[in-house]
Amino acid sequence: MTKILYILSHPIQYQSPLLKKMAEQKNIDLKVLYLTKHTVGGIDKQFRKKINWDTPLFEGYKYEFVKNSSLKPAVSGSFWGLVNWSIVQKIRKEKPEIVIVHGWTYFTNWLIYFFSFLFKAKIWMRAESPLNQELKKRKIVLLIKKIALKFFLFKIIDKFLYIGTQNKNFYKYYGVNDEKLIFAPYAVDxxxxxxxxxxxxxxxxxxxxxxxxxxxxxxxxxxxxxxxxxxxxxxxxxxxxxxxxxxxxxxxxxxxxxxxxxxxxxxxxxxxxxxxxxxxxxxxxxxxxxxxxxxxxxxxxxxxxxxxxxxxxxxxxxxxxxxxxxxxxxxxxxxxxxxxxxxxxxxxxxxxxxxxxxxxxxxxxxxxxxxxxxxxxxxxxxxxxxxxxx
Structure with missing residues (x-):
């Protein structure tokens, strides 16, 4: 049985059925770590109201919330919005064979990548960036990202979960080989x-x-x-x-x-x-x-x-x-x-x-x-x- 640590910024209604299905697999021992309780009975700033999803978010899989020590907690793209120092201890304690992480937006993402690599866990990345939008950025930004991603971060990633064609093209643009790509389509129930x-x-x-x-x-x-x-x-x-x-x-x-x-x-x-x-x-x-x-x-x-x-x-x-x-x-x-x-x-x-x-x-x-x-x-x-x- 393969032990997988699946790390998400916060509970997402579209992800929960997938997590349940993964947990049902006899060859997978899944545990989910959430980095914040954002969206769990809280105010959604974009909806401008308190949101209580009426679909089950936590049924059928093991999960745990990790303390967020950020001075300005956020899941809207702020790099310092998620600062979860105890995630290092969680990874060391769980000893996962595979760590699945979404993106690289937050400080905690980089903590996870560094210490998962240090603890010799395989790292799988899931991101959503489409190439058609990426290429609209300034050339200097693309150059800096190519150096940071292709020659550093992506070097330690074992597998990349791509959600569709444009996302696959994004990874390939930054030097990811086909054998490292896994089709994990963006899906609903x-x-x-x-x-x-x-x-x-x-x-x-x-x-x-x-x-x-x-x-x-x-x-x-x-x-x-x-x-x-x-x-x-x-x-x-x-x-x-x-x-x-x-x-x-x-x-x-x-x-x-x-x-x-x-x-x-x-x-x-x-x-x-x-x-x-x-x-x-x-x-x-x-x-x-x-x-x-x-x-x-x-x-x-x-x-x-x-x-x-x-x-x-x-x-x-x-x-x-x-x-x-x-x-x-x-x-x-x-x-x-x-x-x-x-x-x-x-x-x-x-x-x-x-x-x-x-x-x-x-x-x-x-x-x-x-x-x-x-x-x-x-x-x-x-x-x-x-x-x-x-």
């Missing part, structure tokens, strides 16, 4: 979402009635925090340009841009826009089930876009910007969705019009999306990890 699809797929009109939407209206769906990198104002602008009174835009989320979104809707007199506020995991399926197309307009900072995975479990076509990694792996342009240039509102508007006016396209997208998402599952991740262990 496909079984759960597909069962929800089966549950609601024949209840579209009923769901529309519950939301107060006319049954003959087509529905555009946006899922994500109301924040800059999600570009929600672009979605509202594109929607306003579509000349179709039988169209409703539902925007699931909450965040700092709500006031600007409300102001724009009021100023431009845009009808049929619903800003739902925060919707918990147990309720989100109803919105995917009632929708006709998912819109994701994110810019730099959106490394993947798991809402695309969720939408495809409901057979939805997706209109997505060209920044998120999911666009390159899950969307076949012109077949089960469209990819537009980030920030190009006119192009976004044209693709919205095409999708809502072409019933055959939407029907064909159902099977294409449902089949494509099968390759991006927790089962695939666990299978590939098992193969690499053996």
């Amino acid at each position: 496909n079984n759960m979402f597909f069962s929800e699809y089966e549950k609601y797929k024949d209840k579209k009109n009923q769901l529309k009635a519950e939301l107060g939407i006319p049954t003959n209206n087509k529905i555009l769906l946006s899922v994500g925090k109301y924040m800059k990198k999600k570009n929600p104002l672009d979605i509202i602008e594109a929607f306003s340009l579509v000349k179709n009174s039988k169209l409703t835009l539902i925007m699931l989320g909450e965040g700092e841009l709500r006031q600007k979104m409300e102001d724009k809707i009021k100023k431009d007199n845009i009808k049929n826009v619903i800003l739902t506020g925060f919707i918990n995991q147990s309720e989100i399926s109803k919105y995917y089930a009632v929708a006709d197309v998912l819109i994701l307009a994110s810019t730099i900072g959106e490394t993947w876009g798991l809402v695309v995975n969720e939408a495809m479990n409901f057979g939805l076509p997706v209109v997505c910007s060209d920044m998120p990694g999911s666009a390159y792996d899950l969307i076949e342009h012109g077949k089960n969705g469209f990819i537009f240039k980030t920030g190009n509102i006119d192009e976004l508007k044209q693709y919205i019009e095409y999708v809502i006016e072409n019933e055959d396209f939407c029907k064909n997208a159902i099977s294409l999306s449902l089949n494509r998402i099968k390759d991006f599952s927790y089962d695939v991740i666990v299978e590939n990890i098992n193969s690499s262990i053996s």
Whole structure:
């Protein structure tokens, strides 16, 4: 049995089912270390409210919280946001054969890498950086990172878990060889979402009635925090340009841009826009089930876009910007969705019009999306990890 120490900054609802599945493997002895209790019944600054996820975060696997001694605790990219000195003692005590770490953003990440190497544990890294976004950085930044990553940090990493094509290209850009790469696709709980699809797929009109939407209206769906990198104002602008009174835009989320979104809707007199506020995991399926197309307009900072995975479990076509990694792996342009240039509102508007006016396209997208998402599952991740262990 292989002893694995899986270290995460904080509990994440998308990771918990994967951790449970890994713990179920007879050849894996898994323990998870969390570096902070952020998101566990606390205030989410981006949602601007206290969040209590209604899906189980800790069922089915061993876990422990490690004390964070940071003077300014944070999980939003601040290098000094996680300072967990006792992680060194935890690694020494647990004596893992493999340590899996997410990224290199925090001081604690570097502690883990250094002492895991010192204690002769194999180090596996999981990061999300896509090459298409990386190459938009200044050349001097890329040069410094190439020196730091290719010639130092990546030299001590034994395996790299890549979430998709752009992430794989990122690793290869910084000198990682193919034999060190493990495909660990960014995934959601496909079984759960597909069962929800089966549950609601024949209840579209009923769901529309519950939301107060006319049954003959087509529905555009946006899922994500109301924040800059999600570009929600672009979605509202594109929607306003579509000349179709039988169209409703539902925007699931909450965040700092709500006031600007409300102001724009009021100023431009845009009808049929619903800003739902925060919707918990147990309720989100109803919105995917009632929708006709998912819109994701994110810019730099959106490394993947798991809402695309969720939408495809409901057979939805997706209109997505060209920044998120999911666009390159899950969307076949012109077949089960469209990819537009980030920030190009006119192009976004044209693709919205095409999708809502072409019933055959939407029907064909159902099977294409449902089949494509099968390759991006927790089962695939666990299978590939098992193969690499053996």
